[in-house]
Amino acid sequence: MTEMNEKLVFDKPESVIDRATHYCPGCHHGIAHRLVGELLDEMQLTEKSLLIGSIGCSVFLYNYLNVDAVEAPHGRAPAVGTGVKRARPDNFVFTYQGDGDLASIGMAEIMHAANRGEKISVVFVNNTVYGMTGGQMAPTTLIGQKTTTSPAGRCVAHEGAPIRMAEIIASLGGVAYAARGSLDCVKNIRAAKKHIKKAFECQVNATGFGFVELLSGCPTNWKMTPVQANERIQKEMIPYFPLGVFKDISEEGGIC
Amino acid sequence: MSRIEVREDRCKGCLLCTTVCPVDIIVQSDRFNVSGYKVAEVPAELKEKCTGCASCAMICPDVAITVYKTPKKKGGK
Numbered sequence: 001m002t003e004m005n006e007k008l009v010f011d012k013p014e015s016v017i018d019r020a021t022h023y024c025p026g027c028h029h030g031i032a033h034r035l036v037g038e039l040l041d042e043m044q045l046t047e048k049s050l051l052i053g054s055i056g057c058s059v060f061l062y063n064y065l066n067v068d069a070v071e072a073p074h075g076r077a078p079a080v081g082t083g084v085k086r087a088r089p090d091n092f093v094f095t096y097q098g099d100g101d102l103a104s105i106g107m108a109e110i111m112h113a114a115n116r117g118e119k120i121s122v123v124f125v126n127n128t129v130y131g132m133t134g135g136q137m138a139p140t141t142l143i144g145q146k147t148t149t150s151p152a153g154r155c156v157a158h159e160g161a162p163i164r165m166a167e168i169i170a171s172l173g174g175v176a177y178a179a180r181g182s183l184d185c186v187k188n189i190r191a192a193k194k195h196i197k198k199a200f201e202c203q204v205n206a207t208g209f210g211f212v213e214l215l216s217g218c219p220t221n222w223k224m225t226p227v228q229a230n231e232r233i234q235k236e237m238i239p240y241f242p243l244g245v246f247k248d249i250s251e252e253g254g255i256c
Numbered sequence: 257m258s259r260i261e262v263r264e265d266r267c268k269g270c271l272l273c274t275t276v277c278p279v280d281i282i283v284q285s286d287r288f289n290v291s292g293y294k295v296a297e298v299p300a301e302l303k304e305k306c307t308g309c310a311s312c313a314m315i316c317p318d319v320a321i322t323v324y325k326t327p328k329k330k331g332g333k
Contacts, residue, residue: 006258010313010323021318025293026270030317186276186311219270226270 013037015046015066022060026226028183028216029057032125033064035193036096039200040067045092050084052077052120054106056098057131075106078113081120092203094121100130103139103163110169114209117174121199121210124165127218128237135221139163142236147221162240166213170246176208179245182215184233188243198250207250215241258308258325262296266320269293273312273321279305282312 012018016037023029040046049067053059055074062069072080077095085093102110102124113120129147130136137147137154140162144153154162170178177199181192192214199210215237217229224232260282267289273296274282281302289295298306308325 006324006326008322009308009325010310010321012319012322016319020266020291023317025268025317026272027317030319031315034319186314189314226272227275230272230275 013041015040017064017066019064021064023057024218024220026217026219026229027057027131028127028214029125031183031189032096032123032214032216033061035189035196036094036123037065039193039197040065043197043200043204045200045204048090049092049094050088052081052084052093052095054095054097054101055132056101058096058098058125059132061096075101075104076109077101077106078118078120078122079109081122082113082116082118085118085120089119092121092200093119094123094200094203096123097125098131099124099126099128099140099165100133100136100138103165107139110165111172114169114211115172115174117176117208119203119206119208121203122212123196123199124211124213125216126165126213126241127216127221128162129218129221131218131221135218140165140241142240164241166211166241166246169209169211172209174209175247176202176210176250177245178211178247180213180215180241180243182233182238182243184215184217184230191243195245198245198248202250205250207253213241215243257304258306258323259303260298260306260312261322261324262298263320263322264289264295265291266318267293267295268318268320269295270317271296272315272317276311276315278309278311279307281305 051069053071137150166180179195182188202210219229285297310323313321
């Protein structure tokens with residue numbers, strides 16, 4: 001029997017389309033999609049949002065978020081976002097990119113878009129691996145991590161050290177907000193949502209470029225169970241990629 | 257009584273929900289869904305322990321869990 005005073009406390013956000021995702025079991029993209037969807041609902045941005053999709057596992061994001069979208073060439077989402085935002089300044093423009101897309105092939109675009117202080121928001125999902133193409137080494141792959149292109153483990157002498165994007169973006173002049181969150185446990189998911197909200201507010205209030213890195217798991221390419229993958233984020237990723245806010249000038253009036 | 261509803265056609269059996277439940281009532285069932293995943297469930301005898309905290313829904317990557325909470329009545333019942 002259903003009690004009368006029962007309250008619905010958690011349901012799918014309106015902006016998230018009611019459709020099964022193509023992601024593997026335990027993939028954190030679904031959590032990141034939901035957080036973005038919840039915020040678009042809460043901030044009433046769904047109707048005027050323009051999503052700039054990227055290449056990678058999240059390439060089909062336009063199937064899962066109920067917003068208008070432009071699919072950018074690999075890595076070029078911040079450049080496409082720049083054009084879209086300048087042509088349609090009243091719309092809310094955000095990109096959603098993975099680490100292979102943003103930190104490797106799209107490094108030039110993200111650096112210059114951030115440095116110019118484009119009024120766009122970037123959600124960056126870092127799972128230390130190229131997921132869609134089968135688990136190749138990414139710029140964020142941790143030292144010693146085995147991938148299909150670093151079968152003996154990543155070595156600093158050969159491949160260099162993993163790139164900490166949130167810190168790099170925080171050092172650029174046009175950036176109003178840069179933070180890193182994680183999606184491995186409930187506490188971190190709640191904190192990550194606050195980071196994304198802040199980054200979105202930077203665009204709404206026209207204070208500058210907003211950037212959020214989200215540490216997430218890729219159980220398939222890490223060859224782990226989803227539960228083991230979450231433990232790896234805690235034990236290996238967070239010590240190298242510290243969580244927190246690296247730049248926040250949104251309260252000080254922004255970049256100009 | 258608070259409760260959760262698992263949409264079995266959406267559950268991928270990743271079991272992340274089982275790791276965050278503060279009262280440990282979510283388990284993997286023996287049932288397969290249409291995609292071939294063994295879905296998560298709350299066994300009938302444990303249902304009343306649910307606190308409606310929504311942690312499971314928060315970590316579910318597939319938005320497969322809906323949470324209903326019944327506020328406690330005054331007087332502790």
